[in-house]
Amino acid sequence: DIRELRASVSDDYIDLRVDLSKANTGNNGLNTFIQLGDIVEYRKSKQDIPNKGEIVSIGALSSDKIVQVSDGTWLYRSLHLVRRMEIKRLDEDRRLPNPDPVWKSLKKVEVIPPYDDVQSDSDSDSDIEDDNEDKDEQVEDGASFVEGYDSPSQEESDSMDIDDGHIPQVPMNTARSDRQKRQRTSCGETNDSDRIKRRRIKNDEAKLDKRRRTEKHIWWANPGKEYDDAKISINEAYKDALSYGIVEKFYEHAMFDADDHVDFKRRKRAMKKLITDREQKQATKLDISYCNAQAVYMDNPYHGQIGRSRETLRTRQTIEEILRFEYRMRTLEMQTCC
Numbered sequence: 001d002i003r004e005l006r007a008s009v010s011d012d013y014i015d016l017r018v019d020l021s022k023a024n025t026g027n028n029g030l031n032t033f034i035q036l037g038d039i040v041e042y043r044k045s046k047q048d049i050p051n052k053g054e055i056v057s058i059g060a061l062s063s064d065k066i067v068q069v070s071d072g073t074w075l076y077r078s079l080h081l082v083r084r085m086e087i088k089r090l091d092e093d094r095r096l097p098n099p100d101p102v103w104k105s106l107k108k109v110e111v112i113p114p115y116d117d118v119q120s121d122s123d124s125d126s127d128i129e130d131d132n133e134d135k136d137e138q139v140e141d142g143a144s145f146v147e148g149y150d151s152p153s154q155e156e157s158d159s160m161d162i163d164d165g166h167i168p169q170v171p172m173n174t175a176r177s178d179r180q181k182r183q184r185t186s187c188g189e190t191n192d193s194d195r196i197k198r199r200r201i202k203n204d205e206a207k208l209d210k211r212r213r214t215e216k217h218i219w220w221a222n223p224g225k226e227y228d229d230a231k232i233s234i235n236e237a238y239k240d241a242l243s244y245g246i247v248e249k250f251y252e253h254a255m256f257d258a259d260d261h262v263d264f265k266r267r268k269r270a271m272k273k274l275i276t277d278r279e280q281k282q283a284t285k286l287d288i289s290y291c292n293a294q295a296v297y298m299d300n301p302y303h304g305q306i307g308r309s310r311e312t313l314r315t316r317q318t319i320e321e322i323l324r325f326e327y328r329m330r331t332l333e334m335q336t337c338c
Contacts, residue, residue, distance in 0.1 A: 031102045035112035037088030077107040117238040208314040217256035237299040240275045245327035262338035
């Protein structure tokens, strides 16, 4: 009976947004919703021992990973069962116990996303006017002023408040969305995205300073003639790519990274077709000698053996950029200074 239920609980339940008239047989609205700050019990199946925690974060509503509790565990819609034990009051910093908690699948529970209260301009203007009226009334009621007396500055008033024991309360972040919203900049980035970008740049710079591990290439070839023929084909394709300004195509087909001999021949034919097309079109070609060390991609005697060249990825990238710039100047019928 709804009257008996209302009489058995405290008056605090009347203030809830969910109508307690629906609270019958455990299928009430209190068990249908969860929100930030609620205390819930969760488990994966009926046989598991339930765990208890506070909801501290809410993920994307379209994701299966939706809720995180205070022990760091993420709860999934398709995996977990939850039971709402205590309900967070939105207007006060306390919780109310759920009179009839029921186990429900998380995919059948509505997650209330956290929202910040937004004050309209009209409300703020009216508040300012009310404050001004209060100040005028205080002056009219007989607030006396002493001539030559200066009001304390902001720093002095802050120090006085601290001395009196009144320390201003700083609001804490209670949700991941609130924290990200405070950190978000006008361009749409957050502090986390900026940190990830800096870390990626740092890792890329460290990678460029590493030695080129060409001894790992063409691992499938047998030592001797097969390895040497494959190495010569790679160096010739690399020299032609530098000569025609298409070194990016050389890395796109990646003859040196073939899985086996059949794959190597397929990539070699594709690269050869690009070179032949440019030869037939009489495209501009740089005169690069094969004896030039800059045109040699790998000089390893066999697989697993380090060659004479110990250059880094940054050094090789610099050589390719210089030759690419030279090719652009040549296509513009210009000549760079020596």
